[in-house]
Amino acid sequence: MEQLKTTSEKPNTDQKRSIYSIQFTEMQDWLQEQNEPKFRATQIFEWLYQKRVSSFEEMTNLSKELREKLETSFVLTTLKIVTRQVSSDGTVKFLFELHDGYSIETVVMRHEYGNSVCVTTQVGCRLGCTFCASTLGGLKRNLESGEIVAQVLESQRAMDEVEERVSSVVVMGIGELLITMMN
Ligand code: SF4
Structure with missing residues (x-):
């Protein structure tokens, strides 16, 4: 492997949590906190891991409000x-x-x-x-x-x-x- 290059020595601590770090049951819990039904977790995971979307906007069977909550709470593209x-x-x-x-x-x-x-x-x-x-x-x-x-x-x-x-x-x-x- 070639030597790693770094462009910054200071981690960005303001970074939102990656949605790919969230386990299925954690997502269900988060949805409940947002007064959303737990079955939405299945829909969200299908968008993430089967359809492999690159934005929350593409999750078209979710309400606009829920997509905005996801956008506010998580980051989707981390790389x-x-x-x-x-x-x-x-x-x-x-x-x-x-x-x-x-x-x-x-x-x-x-x-x-x-x-x-x-x-x-x-x-x-x-x-x-x-x-x-x-x-x-x-x-x-x-x-x-x-x-x-x-x-x-x-x-x-x-x-x-x-x-x-x-x-x-x-x-x-x-x-x-x-x-x-x-x-
Ligand atoms: S130094 Fe680390 S990355 Fe390199 S071969 Fe050894 S274990 Fe792997």
Whole structure:
């Protein structure tokens, strides 16, 4: 992996929570707090994970009021695509910018038996493997769950273009998963 570049050392603490960090039951609870029926959670999750919309505005079977509440409470797009490179063997390599300016990489590997997305779990890494440039700047922070889920969704959007699906998720991008889980 190439060395990470950072455009900011100061995280944006005003950032709204990623909707991809919300579990289904949490969404039901949130809807109840908004005096909305719990079944709306199924509709919202279908828009997020089956139709893979890129704005709340596209969730057209929800009321305008509910869409505005979602917009006020959550952020939907947490990753900005800086570059997307496609190799001759079909491998897709993303460079994403996070909300606080840090950058991460995600790779979609194409195989005869399916497509694997290799997700990143941390910005930088403190493990210090001597062959790896990703560790040179040390560990900056762990990724939020929504940022990891968003990598899979962006990868699936790329596979949508060729009418294929991501069939497996591999946690071997930048960062050491076990350390992420222990922190
Ligand atoms: S654990 Fe992975 S990302 Fe971290 S230094 Fe080693 S090879 Fe690099």
